[in-house]
Amino acid sequence: MKGQETPKRALEIAAAGGHNLLMSGPPGSGKSLLASCLPSILPPLEPSEALEVSMIASGAGTLEGGKLKRRRPFRDPHHSASMPALVGGGLKVRPGEISLAHLGVLFLDELPEFQRATLDSLRQPLETGTVSVARANAHLSFPARVQLVAAMNPCRCGHLGDAARACSRAPRCAADYQARISGPLLDRIDLHVEVAAVSAMDLTLPPPAEGSAEVAERVARARAVQAARYGEAGARTNAEASAEAIEAHAAPDEAGARLLAEAAGAMHLSARAYHRVLKVARTIADLAAAETVGRIHIAEALPYRHQPPRA
Ligand SMILES: Nc1ncnc2c1ncn2[C@@H]1O[C@H](COP(=O)(O)OP(=O)(O)O)[C@@H](O)[C@H]1O
Numbered sequence: 001m002k003g004q005e006t007p008k009r010a011l012e013i014a015a016a017g018g019h020n021l022l023m024s025g026p027p028g029s030g031k032s033l034l035a036s037c038l039p040s041i042l043p044p045l046e047p048s049e050a051l052e053v054s055m056i057a058s059g060a061g062t063l064e065g066g067k068l069k070r071r072r073p074f075r076d077p078h079h080s081a082s083m084p085a086l087v088g089g090g091l092k093v094r095p096g097e098i099s100l101a102h103l104g105v106l107f108l109d110e111l112p113e114f115q116r117a118t119l120d121s122l123r124q125p126l127e128t129g130t131v132s133v134a135r136a137n138a139h140l141s142f143p144a145r146v147q148l149v150a151a152m153n154p155c156r157c158g159h160l161g162d163a164a165r166a167c168s169r170a171p172r173c174a175a176d177y178q179a180r181i182s183g184p185l186l187d188r189i190d191l192h193v194e195v196a197a198v199s200a201m202d203l204t205l206p207p208p209a210e211g212s213a214e215v216a217e218r219v220a221r222a223r224a225v226q227a228a229r230y231g232e233a234g235a236r237t238n239a240e241a242s243a244e245a246i247e248a249h250a251a252p253d254e255a256g257a258r259l260l261a262e263a264a265g266a267m268h269l270s271a272r273a274y275h276r277v278l279k280v281a282r283t284i285a286d287l288a289a290a291e292t293v294g295r296i297h298i299a300e301a302l303p304y305r306h307q308p309p310r311a
């Protein structure tokens with residue numbers, strides 16, 4: 001992966017803190033390629049996690065060779081996928097993609113092209129980490145603790161922002177296109193990042209100095225800090241931490257608190273959004289091995305907050 005330093009950094013933060021991520025950018029800018037890099041920087045499954053993942057895979061009949069795998073699952077269902085295919089169910093109840101991605105990554109490419117009802121059915125499992133499927137006489141539940149990674153073009157034709165190629169309805173078309181994703185779903189995505197088109201020049205650059213292995217090492221260190229911090233509290237990552245835990249462990253220093261208060265006013269942050277910014281800032285501080293969340297961490301976290309398009 002050449003260039004794209006900002007999206008790569010967002011991917012590292014997402015991996016380190018278990019945050020959901022949305023990438024937006026024109027076709028061919030490398031969104032799908034970036035998403036496919038995520039498993040290479042995530043820590044391997046713990047043995048007990050590997051067992052959980054294998055049990056789901058065997059229930060779905062997708063366990064290959066019957067061997068436990070240490071690599072986190074990466075599932076990328078097509079946008080034409082039905083609701084039962086995504087969340088589970090059907091006549092002969094089977095776990096859906098969100099359960100097959102348990103403890104790994106669920107990648108939804110071309111997010112606005114998914115059925116709106118299907119996307120909305122993901123909200124509950126994203127919040128609780130389990131999905132329940134209603135049957136005639138019973139409810140079945142499957143585990144579904146996933147990290148959601150989504151990608152989208154900024155508008156239907158994909159060329160918003162490129163004056164030479166944008167359609168005649170820009171920028172109105174972008175607002176319409178983005179409105180296909182519900183606010184509550186967007187609200188659950190901590191990191192929003194723009195992926196700009198790469199120029200031919202960028203592609204002639206030498207390969208990046210840092211490879212996945214170095215990033216994976218930083219991610220693993222940041223994850224170890226989080227596991228020790230939340231301990232028995234159930235959460236393993238900053239993304240999973242409760243509001244109380246975040247207030248206890250991510251309270252920023254004075255300068256950080258001032259910046260966050262100013263931004264909360266200017267960006268009209270809801271209470272939920274406020275906590276989500278703090279979670280991302282906590283992860284950024286963990287990557288830097290910083291004890292306290294400072295102004296610099298808040299400043300890096302804020303631009304990742306989703307802002308509705310200005311039409
Ligand atoms: N920064 C980059 N470095 C190397 N190859 C890239 C880069 N960006 C895009 N590509 C290549 O361009 C093609 C299109 O990328 P893709 O990830 O499919 O774009 P998108 O999903 O944004 O439409 C892929 O074959 C990918 O390998």
Ligand SMILES: [Mg+2]
Nearest residue numbers: 031032109151
């Ligand atoms: Mg793509």
